[in-house]
Amino acid sequence: MAVEIRLPTVLRQYANGVATVKADGETIGQLLEDLERQFPAMKGQIIGDDGKLHKFVNVYLNDDDIRYLQNLDTKVAPGDKVAILPAVAGGA
Amino acid sequence: MSDAKKIYPSVLDLIGNTPVVDISSLSPNKNVSIYLKLEGQNPGGSVKDRIALHMVQTAEKDGILQPGATLLEPSSGNTGIGLAMVCTVKGYSLKVVLPDNVSPERKLLLEIWGAEIIYSPGSEGSNGAVRLALKLKEAHPEWVFLYQYGNVANPMAHYLTTGPEIYSAVPDITHFVAGLGTSGTLLGVGKYLKQKNSDIKIWAVEPPAGEMVDGLRSLDDGFIPPIFTELNGQQILDRKTIVGPRASILYTRELAKLGIFAGISTGAALAGAIKCAESISSGKIVVLSPDGGWKYISSGAWTDSLDVAEAKARSTIYF
Numbered sequence: 001m002a003v004e005i006r007l008p009t010v011l012r013q014y015a016n017g018v019a020t021v022k023a024d025g026e027t028i029g030q031l032l033e034d035l036e037r038q039f040p041a042m043k044g045q046i047i048g049d050d051g052k053l054h055k056f057v058n059v060y061l062n063d064d065d066i067r068y069l070q071n072l073d074t075k076v077a078p079g080d081k082v083a084i085l086p087a088v089a090g091g092a
Numbered sequence: 093m094s095d096a097k098k099i100y101p102s103v104l105d106l107i108g109n110t111p112v113v114d115i116s117s118l119s120p121n122k123n124v125s126i127y128l129k130l131e132g133q134n135p136g137g138s139v140k141d142r143i144a145l146h147m148v149q150t151a152e153k154d155g156i157l158q159p160g161a162t163l164l165e166p167s168s169g170n171t172g173i174g175l176a177m178v179c180t181v182k183g184y185s186l187k188v189v190l191p192d193n194v195s196p197e198r199k200l201l202l203e204i205w206g207a208e209i210i211y212s213p214g215s216e217g218s219n220g221a222v223r224l225a226l227k228l229k230e231a232h233p234e235w236v237f238l239y240q241y242g243n244v245a246n247p248m249a250h251y252l253t254t255g256p257e258i259y260s261a262v263p264d265i266t267h268f269v270a271g272l273g274t275s276g277t278l279l280g281v282g283k284y285l286k287q288k289n290s291d292i293k294i295w296a297v298e299p300p301a302g303e304m305v306d307g308l309r310s311l312d313d314g315f316i317p318p319i320f321t322e323l324n325g326q327q328i329l330d331r332k333t334i335v336g337p338r339a340s341i342l343y344t345r346e347l348a349k350l351g352i353f354a355g356i357s358t359g360a361a362l363a364g365a366i367k368c369a370e371s372i373s374s375g376k377i378v379v380l381s382p383d384g385g386w387k388y389i390s391s392g393a394w395t396d397s398l399d400v401a402e403a404k405a406r407s408t409i410y411f
Contacts, residue, residue, distance in 0.1 A: 008301075010311055045311060056314025065332035085301045087314040089218040089241065090273040090411050 003031055003076050006083040014041040028059060029072030031082060046084065047072075056087045104181055107134055107141045108253045112261045112378070118346055118366070123374035126365055127262055128347075129254075132354060132384030136177040137170075137201075139254070139382045143276055144174030146249035147238040148182065157236055162187065164235040166225035168218050168409045169198035170383060171240050171274075176205035187235070189225040191217060194409050197387040217301075217409060218273070219315050240274050242318035250280025258378050259288055266375035269365040270382075271357050272296040272332065273411055275320040277380060282328040296332040297364035299340070299357075299411045333367060335360040337405035341393050344385070348394055355383040356393055356410040 002022045007015055015021055021038065025031040036043045048054050052072075059066045060083045066074045076082065094106045110133045116125040131139035151157040162185040165175055172188035179186040186207040190199070193214025202209055210228070212220040222241060229237045240246050258265065258281060268285055270277045275296075282294040319325075337356070343366070344359030358381040365379045385394070391408060393401050 010309070054311060055316065056311050060334055063334040065334075067326060068329060068331045086311050087316050088301050089222045089315040089317070090271075090298060090301075 001026065001076070001078055003078075003080055003082055005031060005035060006081070008085050010086060011042065011045060011084065014045065015039045026075060027072065028061065028066050028074045028076060028082065031076060032059070032072070058085050058087055059083070060085065102181060103135045104145055104178060107136075107145050109257060110134060112258075113352065115347070115350060115352070115362075115379075117350065118343075118362070119369050120366055121369045121372070121374075124369040124372060125376045126362075126369060127376070127378050128352065128354075128358075128362070129258060129261075129378060129380050130352075130354070130384075131380060131382050132386075134174075136174045137383055137386065138174060138355075139277060139380065140167075140170035140174035141177065142174075142249045142253055143240060143246045144171060144178045146252070147240065147243055147245040148175070148178050148184075150243075150245040150248075151236065151238060157184070159183065161185070162235050164225060164228060164232070164237050165189070165240065166212075166218070166221035167240070168221065168273075168411070169194050169202075169387070172207060173198065173201045173205065175238075176202050176207040179207070180205045187228075189221045189228065191221050191409055193407060195388055196390055201387065214407075214409070219313070222315065240276065242322075244319055244322065246274055246276035247280035247283070247319055247323060250277050251284045252280075254380075255281040255284025259285060262376055262378050264376055265292060265378050267293045267295060267365075267368055267372070267377040268380075269295040269297060269361055269368060269377060270380040271361050271411060272298045275317050275325055277382075279319065279323050279325055279328055281380070283323070286328065293330040294328055295364055295368055296329050297335050297361050298332065299360060300334050300336050331368075333364055335363040337410070338398065338402045339363040340410070341398065341401050341405060344393055348385075352381075353385040354381045355385055355388055356391070356405065357382050360411070 006020050023031040023034040112127050112129045115128050119126045134141040164187045166189040188207050189210045191214045192211040212224040278296050285292045340356050340360035343362040344356050347354050361379050365377050
């Protein structure tokens with residue numbers, strides 16, 4: 001099942017400059033694996049060697065951070081929106 | 093917020109004890125009540141008065157802050173303003189590293205309380221302010237760097253005051269919703285509430301990093317507040333959700349219809365609470381309103397068309 005993933009500016013250089021890509025999978029982890037298959041240069045940028053999300057990468061399923069859902073095992077459904085964003089400072 | 097029957101020796105004694113108002117009429121679920129804690133009632137106008145005072149008092153106690161000292165702090169506004177007020181009262185000098193795209197009212201308030209502003213590029217968001225402040229600290233070891241992102245006195249202020257106030261106002265609270273910036277409010281209040289009742293859920297709301305991170309060269313330039321890592325924040329939060337500027341402005345306007353004039357980040361937190369209310373069968377949600385709307389009047393958030401207000405909010409830091 002293909003789901004649309006929105007990439008942050010900093011990762012677009014590895015995906016021919018595009019902002020959104022389609023990837024296949026039933027879970028977030030499978031989507032990200034497919035993303036790395038399509039764009040090998042992205043390998044190591046999102047998922048580390050330990051198999052976990054890079055600490056400065058946040059992945060959102062319909063605006064919810066997956067670390068507080070079922071992490072990489074979070075299931076995706078048709079029409080879901082996935083976004084990858086870098087962790088940055090916020091706050092007043 | 094104070095007791096009207098008392099006389100207080102200093103404006104700093106008026107920090108905290110903010111009121112909670114019932115806004116359940118905005119709840120999409122009749123079995124879920126929503127209460128708003130109005131931190132804009134603090135004398136410096138925001139929740140950050142609490143951490144400004146507590147970080148300064150802790151540094152004084154630890155002997156880090158001596159009379160006549162100069163402080164340096166990265167802030168997108170409210171912490172700088174709170175610190176400026178505290179420093180004015182206590183006789184310290186303050187330099188605030190401020191992204192240049194914050195609202196003009198934030199800049200003016202800092203000036204009123206005598207802080208020196210050092211601008212960082214707005215395109216780099218709060219990240220840029222933090223980066224520049226860390227660099228300046230290296231060059232000026234004589235300046236005292238309280239550093240809200242890495243100072244446990246920040247969450248501790250909320251553990252000691254905001255958390256207990258919320259629990260005493262709403263003892264049967266089921267969910268706490270607040271914005272995520274330094275993570276101080278969520279960590280301090282969250283830890284206190286979970287110690288009282290481990291079933292209480294803590295929801296974090298964050299603005300979309302989107303446009304603010306275009307200046308980021310690589311993912312390794314990312315940032316997680318050191319206090320979040322140190323206090324194991326991931327164990328305290330139960331949910332983290334993004335709310336964009338449009339929803340934030342919409343809910344800020346809904347509050348205005350109830351007579352509550354709150355800042356734009358309050359609208360964001362409220363949007364998170366509405367999402368929470370829709371996802372549970374029953375409960376009592378307390379939402380933290382970081383500040384009032386006064387510092388954002390010029391943003392047009394209430395007076396421009398929604399499209400124009402949203403476009404402006406995308407290029408300003410309102411969180």
